Amino acid sequence: MASNTELNIGQKLSEGKTKQIFELVDQPGLVLVQSKDQITAGNAARKDQMEGKAAIANKTTCCVFKLLQESGIKTAFVQQHSETAFTAAHCEMIPIEWVCRRVATGSFLKRNPGVKEGYRFTPLKMEMFFKDDANNDPQWSEEQLLAAKFSLAGLTIGQCEVDIMKRSTVAIFEILEKAWATQNCTLVDMKIEFGVNVKTREIVLADVIDNDSWRLWPAGDRSQQKDKQVYRDLKEVTPEAMQMVKRNFEWVSERVQLLLEPHGSGRVVVLMGSTSDIAHCEKIKKACTSYGLPCILRVTSAHKGPDETLRIKAEYEGDGVPTIFVAVAGRSNGLGPVMSGNTAYPVINCPPLTPDWGAQDVWSSLRLPSGLGCSTILAPDAAAQFAAQIIGLSNHLVWCKLRASMLNTWVSLKLADQKLQACSL
Known part of the structure; x- marks a missing residue:
């Protein structure tokens, strides 16, 4: 449900390929995340306007974040503000895309010749990529991330923080995987980003999760894919082709609402x-x-x-x-x-x-x-x-709460150990 509250919008803090971030003058610590109608592929090597995409993407993100928050995952999301925007905690973003894969496809196959498409990762395959458009977002190792010593909102990203993001990425994927399974859809892979809340100095899931963020195959069948890969695969961008892409995005935004509904009682x-x-x-x-x-x-x-x-x-x-x-x-x-x-x-x-x-x-x-x-x-x-x-x-909603509770218990122990070690030094 969109909020009817009037916002005093301040300066633009940042702008990406598909969204803009604005400060909220009367609500320090919060920002407005405004989606755009632009769709891109290959780090904007291909980009087009898709009328209505902002509303579709915003609806998808708000439903996904609501599911994760109700499960118990810490996120920056606050509430939906309008058809095309939501409010969130102001975060300094960690410049890493965390990619979690259940099924081998896409760029993984190019980087790992010999692996057949459809290979199933158990446990999940984790990868990370440094956000650098000029160099096509190079893949990074954990050692490179630690060596970078990022300091954001007063928090230095060390081993504890990296471990929390890794563990959180797996939990977030498994929650969404479980939810999409109720719609007979396979969550193939997904990318997410974390930020440091400027008020609490806490690592939280931030940015957006929409149809640009994952691969989604109904009935596990790639030929039925409903995600942005359809746009990437276009040989020619025509009005008819863009309508097909838009229909796929709408299909996802309609069904993502169903993820919030229980599919079983008890x-x-x-x-x-x-x-x-x-x-x-x-x-x-x-x-x-x-x-x-x-x-x-x-x-x-x-x-x-x-x-x-x-x-x-x-x-x-x-x-x-x-x-x-x-x-x-x-x-x-x-x-x-x-x-x-x-x-x-x-x-x-x-x-x-x-x-x-x-x-x-x-x-x-x-x-x-x-x-x-x-x-x-x-x-x-x-x-x-x-x-x-x-x-x-x-009942996937109960399962999701259990999965998030496991993560939160693990994180609390990790932070307690870090605090104890700091006191001992």
């Missing part, structure tokens, strides 16, 4: 043996909410009211919504095993342990009769995470 139902366990259950619910999972709390005792426990179970089995049951029962846990023996849905034991008999009580969750398959996880947030991992198999 919920977590927490069954507690007593309201004395409510604080423990609320922790599970809070963690479920962070993954976008509906979480319902119920009270039932498999020992004192097995008929009611099975009635509640049937209530959630009967509407067709995939459900994960979490059993919260201390002392002698009959709740989880009884549920597991009477439902085909997954059951997770998450007993609230007490300091006196906790170590003994947990055995009632671990030692189960044959034919029962409920797992046992002691930490409430971990139980919610496990439930999210199960639901994430069919």
Whole structure:
């Protein structure tokens, strides 16, 4: 949704082949990113005007960044301002294009003769290119990037920063790959850029991600490609050819909105043996909410009211919504095993342990009769995470939150280690 706020636009800070960046006089630390109708190839060796491209590109970028932000990826994006522009945090850009490849094609084949088109990279293939139009954006090594000692917004780009960008690039690609798979589209490769937020001195995903940024093959078929490669491959630029290119860009901008919609449902139902366990259950619910999972709390005792426990179970089995049951029962846990023996849905034991008999009580969750398959996880947030991992198999939005959470945990550890090392020196 575009913002209706009037902006006091200041001087132009920079201009590229497809966009302009303006300062916002009344909002220090923010900029306006204005898309252009120009389309280019080969570092602008070929360039043409494509009416409506600015709006198409802006719509695509805003949807992509919204998906990434809602997943938990740190980006410069703030909000869409108009059909052709969005606001973002002011960043000093790191002059590197990070390229992530799932399928070998394009320039990779030229630089690596003998590799057949369609070769699948597992793990992903990472490359980086120094942004230098005069020299056709030469490929750089990690050692060259470190040797450059870029200093941006007061942050020097060292090994820690390079590692964060590498790890982030992979996570960002995998999130978008997972999302596009819901539309039966293969994300073949993608280029992204990072910047340093001038206010926070934090590395964030910046610039844009639109149909110029990737190769996208519906059904994994190159002949159906919908990205800018269609424009690159034109032998002659005619009005008819440009209309075909525009239709492809519109196709992508229409479907990219669908990436924000869940393609699968799911919920977590927490069954507690007593309201004395409510604080423990609320922790599970809070963690479920962070993954976008509906979480319902119920009270039932498999020992004192097995008929009611099975009635509640049937209530959630009967509407067709995939459900994960979490059993919260201390002392002698009959709740989880009884549920597991009477439902085909997954059951997770998450007993609230007490300091006196906790170590003994947990055995009632671990030692189960044959034919029962409920797992046992002691930490409430971990139980919610496990439930999210199960639901994430069919719901890409939940999976994306999990993937971003993995990245953010890794980054926080990396930064903590860097800070500790700096204090030790």
